[in-house]
Amino acid sequence: MYLQNKSYSLIAMAILLSLYSCYKESNYHNNSSEIFESLTVEIDSSSLSADGESSTKITYKFPAISDPDLTKLLVITSNGKFKESDNDSINVSFSKLDESKEFRFSEITLIASGDTARSIIRTEIMEYFKNETVLFREIAAKSILLTPSKFYVKNDSMDEFSLEVKLLSETGIASIGKNVIINAVPSVGVFKSQSELSNATGEVSFTYLFTDTSYAGTILFTAKTVDVDGDTLVSSAGVEVIE
Numbered sequence: 001m002y003l004q005n006k007s008y009s010l011i012a013m014a015i016l017l018s019l020y021s022c023y024k025e026s027n028y029h030n031n032s033s034e035i036f037e038s039l040t041v042e043i044d045s046s047s048l049s050a051d052g053e054s055s056t057k058i059t060y061k062f063p064a065i066s067d068p069d070l071t072k073l074l075v076i077t078s079n080g081k082f083k084e085s086d087n088d089s090i091n092v093s094f095s096k097l098d099e100s101k102e103f104r105f106s107e108i109t110l111i112a113s114g115d116t117a118r119s120i121i122r123t124e125i126m127e128y129f130k131n132e133t134v135l136f137r138e139i140a141a142k143s144i145l146l147t148p149s150k151f152y153v154k155n156d157s158m159d160e161f162s163l164e165v166k167l168l169s170e171t172g173i174a175s176i177g178k179n180v181i182i183n184a185v186p187s188v189g190v191f192k193s194q195s196e197l198s199n200a201t202g203e204v205s206f207t208y209l210f211t212d213t214s215y216a217g218t219i220l221f222t223a224k225t226v227d228v229d230g231d232t233l234v235s236s237a238g239v240e241v242i243e
Contacts, residue, residue: 032126035066041123041132048080048112050136052201053172055083055111058121058132061103062094068104070126075108079119079136083109112136115176115200140228141167141174141202146182146221146235155213155241165204165223165235173202180204182223188212188241189219198225216243 045056062071073092075082082090094104110119119134145166153159163182167174178198182191189210196204208221222236 031067032070032128035062035070036125036128036130038063038066039123039125039130041130043121043132043134046133047135047137048110049139049169049171050112050114050116050175051139051169051172052112052114055109056134057107057109059105059107060092060094060123061098061105064097064102064104066104068094071104072125073106074124076122076124077110077119078122079115079117080113080134081111083111110134113200114173114198114202136175138175139169139171141178141198141225141233142170142227143168144180144223144225144233144235146223146237148221148237148239150239152240152242153210155210155216155243157213159210161208161210161239163206163208163221163223163237165198165206167198167202167204167225169202174198175202176200178202178225180223180225182206182221184208185220185222186215186217188215210241216241 040061042059043056048054048056060073071094074089075092076089081088084090090108092106092108094106096105097103098105110121113136116136116138119136121132121134123130145168147164149162153161165180167178176198179195180198181195183194189208189212192207196206198204218238218240220236220238222234225233227233
């Protein structure tokens with residue numbers, strides 16, 4: 001009787017193990033198609049200021065029963081960059097479990113540029129991909145800073161130098177496309193251009209060619225732009241012309 005009961009117990013245990021094994025195998029995500037379908041993407045904010053500083057967290061989640069070898073992602077953004085890679089692309093792997101221990105997750109941070117074009121975030125896993133969108137809102141200039149590449153030139157020859165203008169907002173840089181004009185007093189040279197639009201880093205570069213070799217004294221350069229209220233923002237800097 002003891003041997004018979006022991007035999008029944010072993011059979012019952014074998015059946016349970018077989019059922020458990022079938023359950024685990026049928027629920028285990030071990031191909032890229034299943035894993036891609038189970039991927040969830042959570043973006044904290046779908047709209048950022050285009051100021052080069054604002055950011056949002058992006059969280060990727062897979063069920064914990066997914067094959068870890070098939071959950072490596074390549075994430076690419078069309079605008080802005082990722083904090084963790086300091087680049088527009090990043091490789092994402094999963095090593096952390098959430099509190100429920102049902103999901104593996106990974107977090108990355110998208111940082112806005114000064115470009116107001118929307119950011120298309122492409123997430124690739126094997127041959128599959130999905131796109132998410134984050135809007136970059138235009139942000140106005142609040143201040144302007146003009147910096148010459150030289151603070152003095154000699155008047156014994158013509159000399160070319162640059163003048164860099166930086167447009168700042170309340171939170172970082174001003175968005176792309178702000179018009180900046182520049183002039184010089186007295187007029188002892190020529191600009192290649194006196195009106196330029198700011199780039200995605202809030203910057204404008206002007207080139208000035210000093211031509212009047214009879215002049216000695218200060219050239220006062222002034223850069224101007226207009227803020228969102230229509231007020232003029234001004235920054236000036238002097239370059240000394242010496243004999």
